[in-house]
Amino acid sequence: MATKFQCELSWSASRAKEFDRCKREYWYNRYASWGWWTEKPRGKKYEYMIHKNLTGLAAFTGTCMHDAIEHWFQLKAEGTVMSGKELYEDAVERFRDGWRVSSDGWQAQPNKMVHLYDHHYEIPISKDRAEKMRELLERSAHYFCEHDDLIPVRAATPESWLSVESMDTYQYIGTKVYAVPDFAYSDGDKVHVWDWKTGTPRQEDHFQLRTYALYACEKWSVDPEDIILHASYLAKGETTLISSSIEELSQTQDVMSSGIREMMDVHYDPDVDDLMMENWPPNGDEQACHWCNFRGVCEKGKE
Ligand code: SF4
Numbered sequence: 001m002a003t004k005f006q007c008e009l010s011w012s013a014s015r016a017k018e019f020d021r022c023k024r025e026y027w028y029n030r031y032a033s034w035g036w037w038t039e040k041p042r043g044k045k046y047e048y049m050i051h052k053n054l055t056g057l058a059a060f061t062g063t064c065m066h067d068a069i070e071h072w073f074q075l076k077a078e079g080t081v082m083s084g085k086e087l088y089e090d091a092v093e094r095f096r097d098g099w100r101v102s103s104d105g106w107q108a109q110p111n112k113m114v115h116l117y118d119h120h121y122e123i124p125i126s127k128d129r130a131e132k133m134r135e136l137l138e139r140s141a142h143y144f145c146e147h148d149d150l151i152p153v154r155a156a157t158p159e160s161w162l163s164v165e166s167m168d169t170y171q172y173i174g175t176k177v178y179a180v181p182d183f184a185y186s187d188g189d190k191v192h193v194w195d196w197k198t199g200t201p202r203q204e205d206h207f208q209l210r211t212y213a214l215y216a217c218e219k220w221s222v223d224p225e226d227i228i229l230h231a232s233y234l235a236k237g238e239t240t241l242i243s244s245s246i247e248e249l250s251q252t253q254d255v256m257s258s259g260i261r262e263m264m265d266v267h268y269d270p271d272v273d274d275l276m277m278e279n280w281p282p283n284g285d286e287q288a289c290h291w292c293n294f295r296g297v298c299e300k301g302k303e
Contacts, residue, residue: 007034009260009267010169012178013208016259022284023266028052028294034270036111047297050110054117054293057125061133062198064094065140065234066182069196070165072144073183077158084145091137117293140198140234149239150232153194156185162220170218172253175260179215191222194230205231206242210252213244224249 007030019026033049036042055063068091072082082090098114106115118125144150162184169176183194193212197205209229216227229242266279282300284292295301 007031007269007271008176009263010176010178011172011256011260011263013204013211015178015263016256017204019259019263021288022282022292023280024282024298024300025284025288025292025294027280028298031268031270031275048294050115051120051293051297053111053113054115054120056117056291057129057133058136058199060098060114060116061095061136064091064098065137065198066165066196067091067094068141069144069182073161073164077161081154082145084142087145088138088141091141092134095133095137117291121296136198136235139237140196143234143237144196147237152187152192153183153185153232156187156192160185160187162186162191168215168219170215172214173257173260175264177211177215177256179212181212181215184216184220186220189222189226190228191216191220191226192228192230194232197231197233198235199233200236201231201233201238201240207252207255209242210244210249211256213249214252214256217249 015026015030018029028048029052033045033052036045036049039045068087071090072087075082099116102114102116102119106113117123145154163181164183165180167178167180169178171177181193182196185192193209193216195205195209195212209231213224213227213229216222217224224244224246227244229244230239231242232239266276268275282298284300289295289298289301289303292298292301
């Protein structure tokens with residue numbers, strides 16, 4: 001018998017951030033478009049799905065770099081090493097392809113294809129802004145391929161790799177938790193977890209990396225003291241070691257637990273349960289609303 005596809009509660013560091021930032025945004029992302037594929041004729045759910053899939057220019061540029069690095073690893077596993085120039089060109093090609101699709105073509109598969117926030121809301125992208133993205137890719141590729149900080153990553157042999165950009169989940173207090181460490185490898189008893197960042201360093205990165213440490217403990221049965229977390233700010237050209245003591249991981253679990261419980265309190269199954277809109281107030285601040293994917297459909301975003 002086929003398993004029923006259900007809208008289940010799941011947690012990730014980015015979902016938690018969204019939940020804290022604005023309940024209505026979280027609702028749009030997690031519930032509002034649920035079942036759009038069965039909606040006939042297409043209506044609100046389809047429209048919400050289109051908004052859910054929008055991506056900002058900087059985030060898209062970061063994705064291009066991540067995808068190009070994943071390709072770097074694929075080639076390395078096959079015995080070929082890309083140079084910094086080749087990695088940059090690979091990322092630029094992905095950027096150009098995505099831009100083309102976002103300008104014209106995303107409608108073919110709006111839940112999968114690149115659709116830039118700026119194109120959707122008809123915000124002109126200046127040459128200066130586009131050039132900044134190009135420079136970001138160039139600096140990131142150069143740092144990844146040439147800098148001494150990344151020698152351990154480049155030198156790690158494919159036999160030692162534990163994970164390369166693979167999305168995985170584990171159960172925590174009965175909830176599916178998503179973890180996508182960009183790169184993890186073992187070195188003796190130690191497990192090194194790397195995360196590529198194309199933005200600027202933020203305190204919340206520490207929390208995110210520690211959730212990956214919890215994943216590493218669960219997935220590879222490694223002791224917390226044997227996990228080494230690296231936040232690698234590619235465009236900035238620096239890598240930071242993030243501590244992951246037992247106390248810090250325990251605090252991380254506490255924050256996760258209380259966040260998951262808050263989400264559980266309002267979670268519902270859109271196929272079965274009544275929608276209680278009062279659980280999802282539009283409480284984004286002005287800045288959040290300005291950059292929110294849903295500003296075109298949300299009453300507050302339209303103000
Ligand atoms: S536009 Fe503002 S209030 Fe509406 S969902 Fe987005 S962040 Fe929340």
